[in-house]
Amino acid sequence: MARLSPAELRQQMERDLPGALVEAAPLRVSQPPAHGPQPGPLVTDDILVAPARIVEAALYLRDTHGYAYLSDIAVVDYLIEGLFELVYRFYHPEGGGAVVLKTRVPRDEPRVPSLTPHWPGANFHEREALDLYGIIFDGHPYPRRIYMWDEFEGWPMRKDFPKQGDKYIGEEE
């Protein structure tokens, strides 16, 4: 079966999942320097999905187009823009390039429906995102920290997490 090009796939998703796809606004990654060359914004040509529809979009990719291998879920903290971006990466088991779905959630309320009940391979990816970034996955069957211990406070990979000091070690002393 011939694989669809990214543009064709986007068209089909717009047709089959009306309202799920969002226009991807360019993101400012970091504060521009006072002088010197100015870095531009981050522009993506991957498919941006509304957070509430991400499970639907992922299952649509799997069941309709056969992208049955979920490779990775990465989280990026865009502090200046005040949002987290989740990057889901799907592959076809017969080979070929990735289809990337991205979704953006506000930093003050990072909530995404969990993919794990439908797709068990998302389990550890989501627990890692919960542990390091504090993303809340609604409906996850076992939402516990995966690397840090359960009593740990804070989300270590967030950009505003203090990188020095021992705030979290022996706080009473």
Place this chain on the structure above:
Amino acid sequence: MLKTEELQINIGPQHPSTHGVFRMLVTVDGETIVDLKPVFGYLHRNHEQLAEQNTYLQNMPYTDRLDYFNSMANNHAYAMAVEKLAGIEVPERAEYIRVLMVELTRILNHAGALGFMINDMGMWQTQLAFGMREREKILDLFESASGARLMCNYFRFGGVARDLPDNFIPRLKELLTALPAFVDELERLLRENEILMQRAEGIGILPKELALSYSVTGPVLRGSGIPYDVRKAEPYSVYDRFDFDVPVGSVGDVYDRFLVRIEEMRQSCRILEQVIEQLPDAKGGHINPKARQSIRPPVGDAYARIESPKGELGFYLVSDGSQKPYRYKVRSPSFINLTPLGDMCRGYKVADVVVILGSIDIVMGEVDR
């Protein structure tokens, strides 16, 4: 039927079979596993956060420490991701040297992994010594090329750190003539041993559909009968020029995963022979002379993946235009391959857990990051 009570026990964090610090929270009914939950993080050092504080090149030796068995493969994936991000070209000869190193890594990883797996089955030390003996020979080659045996730090953006020494190819040829006998020997150890067969056949079955939905990769996925190999599925480097097969299992048990690894060692030898053949005609030097090492990639994101010996190893990088990566994410195969461990162990005996874990082949440095 005797009424029994379920009991929760901990295997690990300190247990010889876990090859690191790894805990399994096991619920048993007598000797039978009812539930198993992996618990890790004992070796967590927030690798990704540390990498965000380093420049791109400073991270190169740091990737060695992820999966310390396969430092060359980690280097390759990271170098590919940065090259994609910054748009650096790699000369042909460098690509061949890279493939050569990664395929040697695959052989040494599988030799070690199978040695450890049979070790866990209770056949102490003998075959592990065989595996380590071959590994030493490959490590000697690594040392002659990169100066280090384990933490090679050999790859650079746009190529490799230095060209192969003069006697490298003759020594490699010598190694390749001896390797098939070693692989056969290792295979015979399991195939002709009744006790080991009983502990491997039909144990830890991971069916095809489950393997795919659990996102496992590498020999675990192929052992379950899905011929997915990144080298074939999305060829990178110069892998599309080589003739090799992707071995698959049929049942998805420990035995199949063992056979897949054995066959992969043979296929790696095949690739190495083709590399030796094609290397003299390859254009360019060992590194792209225009490639800078202290780079500031343009703003953007990139993901590159390779077929590491343990599965799909990928790096996701986001650049903000500065010298340091804004985001550095490792998609580590050992970590994700542990997802189905509970399902693979359910219904088997406590003693089988150790063997099943050995057959997944994990390295805690990569699991915990």
